[in-house]
Amino acid sequence: MTDPSSLSNLHELTTTHLHLNWNISFEEKVIAGHVILDLKTLVDNVTQVVLDTSYLAIKEVTMNDASLQFDIAERHEALGSALTIQLPSALRINTSFQVKIVYATTDQCTAVQYLTPEQTLGKQHPYLFSQCQAIHARSFIPCQDSPSIKLTYSANVTSPLRVVMSALERGVSTTGRLSTYAFHQPTTMPTYLIAIASGNLTSRELSHRSQVWCEPEMIDAAAHEFEDTEKFLGVGEALLTPYDWSRYDLLILPPSFPYGGMENPCLTFVTPTLVAGDKSGVHTVIHEICHSWMGNLVTTKDWSHFWLNEGHTKFIERKIIGRLYGEKEAQLNCIIGWKALKESVELFGKDAKETVLQPDLSNGGDPDAFFSSVPYEGVVGGPTVFEPFVKSYVQHFASKSITTDDWKNYLYDYMERVHGQAMVDKLNTIDFATWIHSPGMPPVNPDTLFDASLAEACYTLANAWNNARESTDLSHFSAKDMASFTTAQKSVFLERLSDMSCLPHRLLEAMDGFYQLTAVRNSEIRFRWQLVCLKASYQPIYDPVVAFVTEQGRMKYVRPLYRQLNLASGGGAELARATFAKHKDFYHPIAGQLIAKDLGL
Ligand SMILES: CC/C=C\C/C=C\C[C@@H](O)/C=C/C=C/C=C\[C@@H](O)CCCC(=O)O
Numbered sequence: 031m032t033d034p035s036s037l038s039n040l041h042e043l044t045t046t047h048l049h050l051n052w053n054i055s056f057e058e059k060v061i062a063g064h065v066i067l068d069l070k071t072l073v074d075n076v077t078q079v080v081l082d083t084s085y086l087a088i089k090e091v092t093m094n095d096a097s098l099q100f101d102i103a104e105r106h107e108a109l110g111s112a113l114t115i116q117l118p119s120a121l122r123i124n125t126s127f128q129v130k131i132v133y134a135t136t137d138q139c140t141a142v143q144y145l146t147p148e149q150t151l152g153k154q155h156p157y158l159f160s161q162c163q164a165i166h167a168r169s170f171i172p173c174q175d176s177p178s179i180k181l182t183y184s185a186n187v188t189s190p191l192r193v194v195m196s197a198l199e200r201g202v203s204t205t206g207r208l209s210t211y212a213f214h215q216p217t218t219m220p221t222y223l224i225a226i227a228s229g230n231l232t233s234r235e236l237s238h239r240s241q242v243w244c245e246p247e248m249i250d251a252a253a254h255e256f257e258d259t260e261k262f263l264g265v266g267e268a269l270l271t272p273y274d275w276s277r278y279d280l281l282i283l284p285p286s287f288p289y290g291g292m293e294n295p296c297l298t299f300v301t302p303t304l305v306a307g308d309k310s311g312v313h314t315v316i317h318e319i320c321h322s323w324m325g326n327l328v329t330t331k332d333w334s335h336f337w338l339n340e341g342h343t344k345f346i347e348r349k350i351i352g353r354l355y356g357e358k359e360a361q362l363n364c365i366i367g368w369k370a371l372k373e374s375v376e377l378f379g380k381d382a383k384e385t386v387l388q389p390d391l392s393n394g395g396d397p398d399a400f401f402s403s404v405p406y407e408g409v410v411g412g413p414t415v416f417e418p419f420v421k422s423y424v425q426h427f428a429s430k431s432i433t434t435d436d437w438k439n440y441l442y443d444y445m446e447r448v449h450g451q452a453m454v455d456k457l458n459t460i461d462f463a464t465w466i467h468s469p470g471m472p473p474v475n476p477d478t479l480f481d482a483s484l485a486e487a488c489y490t491l492a493n494a495w496n497n498a499r500e501s502t503d504l505s506h507f508s509a510k511d512m513a514s515f516t517t518a519q520k521s522v523f524l525e526r527l528s529d530m531s532c533l534p535h536r537l538l539e540a541m542d543g544f545y546q547l548t549a550v551r552n553s554e555i556r557f558r559w560q561l562v563c564l565k566a567s568y569q570p571i572y573d574p575v576v577a578f579v580t581e582q583g584r585m586k587y588v589r590p591l592y593r594q595l596n597l598a599s600g601g602g603a604e605l606a607r608a609t610f611a612k613h614k615d616f617y618h619p620i621a622g623q624l625i626a627k628d629l630g631l
Pocket residue numbers: 163164288289290291292333334336337387389397398399400401402405584585586
């Protein structure tokens with residue numbers, strides 16, 4: 031068994047459990063302590079443990095209290111440095127043993143962002159949070175950092191501020207200004223789902239198994255925004271299997287959190303940009319809930335099969351949206367997803383390796399550089415037979431890490447068993463090779479896939495603006511045009527506009543006058559409006575863009591806006607670079623690296 035994104039000797043050893051003993055120092059921006067790995071040999075004659083590390087300071091390695099020799103290899107640019115530990119004697123197959131590694135993180139740790147009090151809502155206390163997907167766990171834990179490894183974990187973490195983790199809490203003990211928080215995660219999971227945050231946190235119950243955590247200043251808004259969480263979990267369970275992780279809590283992070291959400295088990299991390307006041311961001315919570323099955327229970331074996339996590343999650347997310355908000359709303363979500371896919375393909379190029387559903391990562395490339403909408407839109411809907419298949423898929427592969435071939439073989443087995451040869455014949459008409467291995471857009475026509483009922487009004491309005499290019503009479507437009515649109519419909523309208531050739535500044539100014547788009551605080555609308563304006567190099571938007579990309583660090587927004595500002599005439603490039611230089615430390619390390627790359631720095 032190999033994983034192109036891991037340097038560990040995965041074919042010789044597996045980790046069954048990992049225990050962390052951590053001390054957090056906000057002053058030094060360091061986590062120091064030890065990890066105890068429970069390992070088991072898979073073959074005879076194992077003489078070494080090779081672990082993934084990235085920028086760690088390894089101090090000591092012991093086995094049964096005796097020191098072991100170790101060596102840290104020269105760094106591989108994307109994958110980090112292999113830590114090779116010599117075992118005292120060769121071990122036979124199925125031997126279980128423990129190694130303890132004493133270590134500390136360094137200032138180059140890519141998993142953790144430390145925030146100063148000024149970067150938090152309350153402005154009084156520092157804060158830290160982690161983001162490990164895809165291969166950042168190795169920057170705070172020496173481990174077999176591969177999703178092919180499924181382990182349980184436990185942790186004792188000492189900090190002056192509240193600690194939460196992707197696990198169940200076992201208790202807290204306090205000595206002076208420090209408290210030690212104990213956690214355990216009894217369900218096996220991959221290392222990329224280990225997560226921690228520490229800061230001035232408070233929580234509010236949402237249901238018997240859910241609470242929302244955040245800084246006290248936004249707890250009322252957060253509890254209101256996510257009050258329907260239990261409903262989403264219930265529909266997920268009705269579609270799939272009983273929820274396996276006991277608790278489903280949410281943590282609203284500070285604005286620099288780089289993603290919409292991250293499905294850390296027991297504790298989904300979400301961006302505060304979801305707290306819009308109108309529940310328009312709950313699709314992301316539904317998405318993360320779906321990962322409780324798709325990704326967290328059935329996991330990609332390595333990052334080239336990432337689409338198994340995201341594609342199935344999207345499929346179930348849309349089923350839940352359909353059940354709760356109507357099928358037309360689910361279809362609109364598909365239309366928005368298709369547009370995101372098109373944009374990713376346009377950005378990378380239709381022949382680019384990054385647009386392949388199952389990309390080739392065998393040359394040790396950085397999985398973060400492959401991230402896009404491509405793995406999300408691999409499963410775009412499908413017939414009703416696919417829904418019971420997905421339930422059966424979860425039952426069959428729960429607790430396992432699998433490949434695209436495993437998925438395909440099971441698809442054929444299931445369809446033959448449940449629906450007979452006729453369905454196998456239908457499957458045989460699907461061009462799997464193109465879907466899975468070819469770059470570019472999937473081989474289907476989107477117009478035949480989605481019901482555009484809710485999109486029609488958006489297209490009509492966009493066309494009306496498109497047709498107004500030569501006209502001086504704009505009296506047929508008014509603030510009422512979009513009054514009945516949902517956030518998703520406003521998004522579709524703005525996306526349609528950005529597909530058209532740039533509108534003259536005169537029309538952008540008029541549109542802003544009617545719809546007050548520059549003043550909108552909803553991040554989805556703000557983002558898309560700013561993109562439309564930047565594409566037209568409309569200078570009045572430059573300052574609001576700078577404000578938006580420095581108020582929050584969600585990569586979905588900041589990366590396209592920085593890229594587009596960098597292309598805009600009238601000083602866009604200078605402004606983009608100067609803004610990034612000034613605010614670099616605001617961003618999570620992953621976001622900072624990718625924005626710098628986008629700007630060619
Ligand atoms: C084929 C790609 C290969 C590997 C990529 C694996 C991981 C990519 C890594 O960059 C981490 C991604 C984390 C994503 C978390 C949440 C997303 O659903 C957020 C989507 C964007 C947003 O809503 O902000």
